[in-house]
Amino acid sequence: xxxxxxxxxxxxxxxxxxxxxxxxxxxxxxxxxxxxxxxxxxxxxxxxxxxxxxxxxxxxxxxxxxxxxxxxxxxxxxxxxxxxxxxxxxxxxxxxxxxxxxxxxxxxxxxxxxxxxxxxxxxxxxxxxxx
Numbered sequence: 285x286x287x288x289x290x291x292x293x294x295x296x297x298x299x300x301x302x303x304x305x306x307x308x309x310x311x312x313x314x315x316x317x318x319x320x321x322x323x324x325x326x327x328x329x330x331x332x333x334x335x336x337x338x339x340x341x342x343x344x345x346x347x348x349x350x351x352x353x354x355x356x357x358x359x360x361x362x363x364x365x366x367x368x369x370x371x372x373x374x375x376x377x378x379x380x381x382x383x384x385x386x387x388x389x390x391x392x393x394x395x396x397x398x399x400x401x402x403x404x405x406x407x408x409x410x411x412x413x414x415x
């Protein structure tokens with residue numbers, strides 16, 4: 285069964301967009317094109333031109349290297365969203381946690397680390413359940 289990587293909710297009149305993994309990256313791309321009330325990035329994928337060379341060849345096999353055009357800083361500066369949260373799982377691969385930290389730092393927000401969680405559906409569901 286395929287899981288949704290992008291979810292939108294309305295809470296108290298505010299539209300909140302959630303993205304998991306590749307969905308988080310796609311949400312960031314979308315936020316460069318249109319304003320979003322609140323964006324929640326969960327375990328964002330590392331598809332940024334300036335980060336690709338920092339990862340092991342094994343990890344690069346799972347990335348779309350040829351499509352990486354923007355640096356992390358360029359992407360973050362283009363985003364039209366004032367409220368941003370970033371989450372990662374405690375048990376995720378180190379490079380995924382590093383990407384989440386870099387994104388949180390770019391936006392000047394705290395990185396939320398979900399204890400005992402890995403890069404999977406349970407992590408996304410846990411974040412989606414937070415009020």
